[in-house]
Amino acid sequence: MNRDDDAMIETRDLAKSFTLHVQGEIKLTVLDGINLSVGAGECVVLDGPSGVGKSTLMRTLYGNYRVDQGAILVRHDGGQVDLATATPRLALDLRRRTLGYISQFLRVIPRVPTLEVVAEPLRARGLGAQEARERAGALLERLAIPRRLWSLSPVTFSGGEQQRVNIARGLLAGHPILLVDEPTASLDADNRSTVVTLLREARSAGAAIVAICHDPEARAALATRFYRLPPRELAA
Amino acid sequence: MMTPSAEQPLLTVEGLTKRFGARTACRDIGFSLWPGEVLGVVGESGSGKTTLLGCIAGQLTPSAGQVWFEARESGRVDLAALAESDRRRLVGHDMGFVHQNPRDGLRLDVSAGGNIGEPLMRAGMRHYGTIRGLAAEWLGRVEIDATRIDENPRRFSGGMQQRLQIARNLVTNPRLVLMDEPTGGLDVSVQARLLDLIRQLVADLGLAVILVTHDLGVARLLAHRLMVMQDGRIVEAGLTDQVLDDPHEPYTQLLVSSVLPL
Numbered sequence: 001m002n003r004d005d006d007a008m009i010e011t012r013d014l015a016k017s018f019t020l021h022v023q024g025e026i027k028l029t030v031l032d033g034i035n036l037s038v039g040a041g042e043c044v045v046l047d048g049p050s051g052v053g054k055s056t057l058m059r060t061l062y063g064n065y066r067v068d069q070g071a072i073l074v075r076h077d078g079g080q081v082d083l084a085t086a087t088p089r090l091a092l093d094l095r096r097r098t099l100g101y102i103s104q105f106l107r108v109i110p111r112v113p114t115l116e117v118v119a120e121p122l123r124a125r126g127l128g129a130q131e132a133r134e135r136a137g138a139l140l141e142r143l144a145i146p147r148r149l150w151s152l153s154p155v156t157f158s159g160g161e162q163q164r165v166n167i168a169r170g171l172l173a174g175h176p177i178l179l180v181d182e183p184t185a186s187l188d189a190d191n192r193s194t195v196v197t198l199l200r201e202a203r204s205a206g207a208a209i210v211a212i213c214h215d216p217e218a219r220a221a222l223a224t225r226f227y228r229l230p231p232r233e234l235a236a
Numbered sequence: 237m238m239t240p241s242a243e244q245p246l247l248t249v250e251g252l253t254k255r256f257g258a259r260t261a262c263r264d265i266g267f268s269l270w271p272g273e274v275l276g277v278v279g280e281s282g283s284g285k286t287t288l289l290g291c292i293a294g295q296l297t298p299s300a301g302q303v304w305f306e307a308r309e310s311g312r313v314d315l316a317a318l319a320e321s322d323r324r325r326l327v328g329h330d331m332g333f334v335h336q337n338p339r340d341g342l343r344l345d346v347s348a349g350g351n352i353g354e355p356l357m358r359a360g361m362r363h364y365g366t367i368r369g370l371a372a373e374w375l376g377r378v379e380i381d382a383t384r385i386d387e388n389p390r391r392f393s394g395g396m397q398q399r400l401q402i403a404r405n406l407v408t409n410p411r412l413v414l415m416d417e418p419t420g421g422l423d424v425s426v427q428a429r430l431l432d433l434i435r436q437l438v439a440d441l442g443l444a445v446i447l448v449t450h451d452l453g454v455a456r457l458l459a460h461r462l463m464v465m466q467d468g469r470i471v472e473a474g475l476t477d478q479v480l481d482d483p484h485e486p487y488t489q490l491l492v493s494s495v496l497p498l
Contacts, residue, residue, distance in 0.1 A: 111428045
């Protein structure tokens with residue numbers, strides 16, 4: 001039945017609209033007929049003009065947005081799970097172990113130290129505090145976050161520092177599928193190249209990556225393929 | 237926690253309805269909760285959130301429906317069908333209840349250490365040294381200086397009182413903790429500390445929590461799943477980020493769009 005047996009994540013006829021009840025019941029159809037399949041070791045960069053629905057597709061692939069119709073088939077625990085119909089509990093397990101998301105924005109409880117923020121996904125998978133912290137520290141070091149900042153909350157960090165903390169947190173647990181939204185947007189050249197290297201390493205290690213990335217150099221370095229979103233038709 | 241299908245839900249509420257005379261405070265509520273999960277319940281005052289907590293905590297008897305709970309000793313029982321005395325004993329053993337106002341959950345005429353020791357004694361612990369040792373340990377866990385063990389909590393700040401209430405509730409290792417606006421009356425800086433503490437304890441102890449709050453920010457940071465209540469009903473439920481970022485129901489959209497941007 002599978003169209004693509006090697007797919008790590010695959011959508012079938014995915015459609016997503018928003019109905020704005022507070023604003024006169026306007027219905028916006030953002031995605032329609034999306035068929036995307038990404039295998040291990042691939043990095044598919046989403047393509048298309050601003051407003052075509054790249055971010056919406058990304059959030060939908062993570063289960064952050066719910067779909068109107070279609071399936072999101074995810075390889076999980078040796079089987080295949082449809083995220084579009086999964087129970088919240090299964091969706092959480094999928095996120096814990098299979099599906100990683102690196103957004104542009106960091107959302108954390110104030111006060112929690114950076115090292116804990118980064119180590120948390122490993123802790124959630126049952127790793128001991130000490131080992132999780134060590135691995136978090138090693139990754140923060142590669143991303144040039146100075147050790148003296150590790151005990152502070154990232155809330156007060158600069159945009160570029162927050163983004164690197166976010167990337168460390170997203171990469172640390174080694175999820176087999178990574179959804180990456182503008183990973184290099186607010187970084188300087190050195191940090192940009194570190195992030196690209198880290199993502200390429202993840203890709204070589206077999207991760208299936210879906211990315212939104214406008215920076216031409218990073219795009220060229222990361223993409224094994226582009227997926228062009230179909231143009232949106234305005235709903236009547 | 238690793239394999240979702242391996243274990244039973246800790247709590248399953250089915251068709252729960254609670255009437256007060258002609259008024260229906262909760263209508264046909266149903267959901268399940270697993271160990272390690274934090275379920276947020278949001279909605280405005282009068283939506284039935286606190287009544288729902290009261291029915292689960294055994295303080296109120298539902299007018300209809302079941303509250304299946306996996307008790308440590310007696311296994312799966314319907315709390316709604318138990319006699320009140322049995323229900324109170326079981327709930328006292330296996331559940332914690334953190335009130336919005338710490339004065340409702342603490343005994344202000346008893347020392348800080350006594351507030352933590354009392355539930356242990358109620359659970360049958362007798363050895364004074366052990367009880368005092370556990371009380372000191374729990375003061376540390378909730379970030380209260382153990383030298384204040386003999387002080388009366390009346391002299392504590394609101395944030396400290398709230399942390400003491402949490403220690404009093406967790407010292408007996410409950411499996412389910414119900415929290416009614418636990419950060420409600422606190423300053424924002426104190427709130428952040430308490431949120432962090434709750435997050436850590438929940439993760440370390442693998443607790444299941446039902447967190448009633450009207451603060452969507454608190455729900456986002458602590459809750460894995462969210463239920464939105466309006467007029468005694470669940471109008472929308474799902475993963476917390478789904479409900480907040482892609483609300484479907486008119487009422488949820490109104491709630492989310494009413495939050496002032498920061």
